[in-house]
Amino acid sequence: MTDDILQTKVKEHFGDRFTVTIPHPNRAWITVSVEELPELAKWLKDDLGYYHCSTITGLDSGEVFEALYHVTAGAGELTLRVAVPKTNPHLPTLTAIWPGAILYERELQDMFGLVIDGHPDPRRYVLPEDWPDGVYPLRKDYVYTYQEAPPAKRGE
């Protein structure tokens, strides 16, 4: 899927609802609201052949959390940007559209505390079972405290 075909198709189907921005060749971005996300995702897969969800990136952007869905149909990489409020971070599951996204959604729950509504298997995936509840390591308020160990002395 080349950049201009994608732009034309989105324009034809959705009019001005979504804007495709292309900051770099083969890297398209669409900003979408949580409510519109499943509709857009389904259309991308069924009509344009975006069958491959590469991964989901979580972002702590100060006021909001953002989820970036990286999807591809061969050539370019399309990213769907969704923002959710920090007070009520809920996202719908997209596993019905991209079954391969199941583990990425679980990782998003572990690392950012986003709640994926309707997820078929919402157990922990990356973090251990004895990790405290409500602590999400990739949020910005989780401080990185790891210190490099001092180099070992001779004879130790």
Place this chain on the structure above:
Amino acid sequence: MPTIKVPLGPQHPALKEPESFKFELDGERIVDVDVRMGYAHRGIEKGFEARNFTQGIYLAERICGICSHSHTTPFAQNAEELLKLEIPPRAKWIRSLVGELERIHSHLLWLGVAGHEVGFDSLFMYTWRDRELVLDMLEHISGNRVHYGMNTIGGVRRDISAEQVTKLKEMNDIVTARTDYYIKMCTAEPTFMARISGVGPLTTQQALDLNAVGPMARASGVKRDVRKDDPYAAYGEIPFDVITADSCDILGRAVVRVFELLQSVKIVDYILKNMPAGDIKVKAPRKIPSGEAIARYEAPRGENIHFMKSNGTEKPDRVKVRAPTYANMPATIVSLRGGYVADIPITVAAIDPCFCCADRMVRLVDPRKGRNDLLSWPQLQQYSRDWLRKMGTVPRSERSGGLSPIFRGI
């Protein structure tokens, strides 16, 4: 007959890496599989946020021990995209050269592991012997066998001299001849083919739906290769074919990999003959302007994706890494279902897994009592001390003597 549940791991049934499978078995047949990863999540994504970009490239190198170049290249590509830096052509060709050498040694390693898992240890010894030639050459050109440290933001750190090109050509000729032998082996050796044919099935539709990547997807007839689809480094200028197979089983994954070996040695040959002269790097500033970038890279195991967000400082705001084994996990579960217990090691090894992690918890299942306990690290330490006392040994922590501090806790 009721099914029984068998835990396998946290040690890998095929490679020496930690992850845990829970198999639900009906006799010898696998009914269902549950996989648990993250035993050795090292917090690298958080670690990137605490390091500057130059340190980040060395951290990226250490994500994986086999495909180290496959992580530094997308990291550097992202930084260069944000800096709007065009790297010299020679640097791009050297990146591709090291990437292909890495693919050759990784595929040879896989072929050896696959041979070992199906009881064909001569193959394991042959391939690992030939792999040494590639590792020696990588050491010759970069100074290291696996963590080459070739990439830097703005190009590569070391040039390839004329004398090194001659040596690389000699090595490449030997590996090309050996590759022909391995191709014959994977396409004509009846016992090897009979053992892996039809094992670990994954249909084309499943590979598409479950977002499989790399040789796993290509062996199921999905023609995806980032080097062709979205060329990076010098791949836009290098002729090569994307290898696919339609047998949708482990034989297909083996065939795809040996033919990819052939493509890789051809690419190395082409690079050595056509590499442009010139500079190998341009100077990059320490601070990287705000912005977001995505880089894709075809690692030996499949597609690597890196996302980078910079906030205009010396340190990245966020770096996201998606390695190919992670993407192939749902497809592995499907390919294990319906198979036999004896096929577990080869089916898991067939994705060429790479779980780069360190243990943090242990699951203990007592088969007689049916107890399923989770032990935290202090509990595990206590358990091991009690066990040692029961066996009549004094735990190390209670012994006197000059022990290394890392052992003192146990």
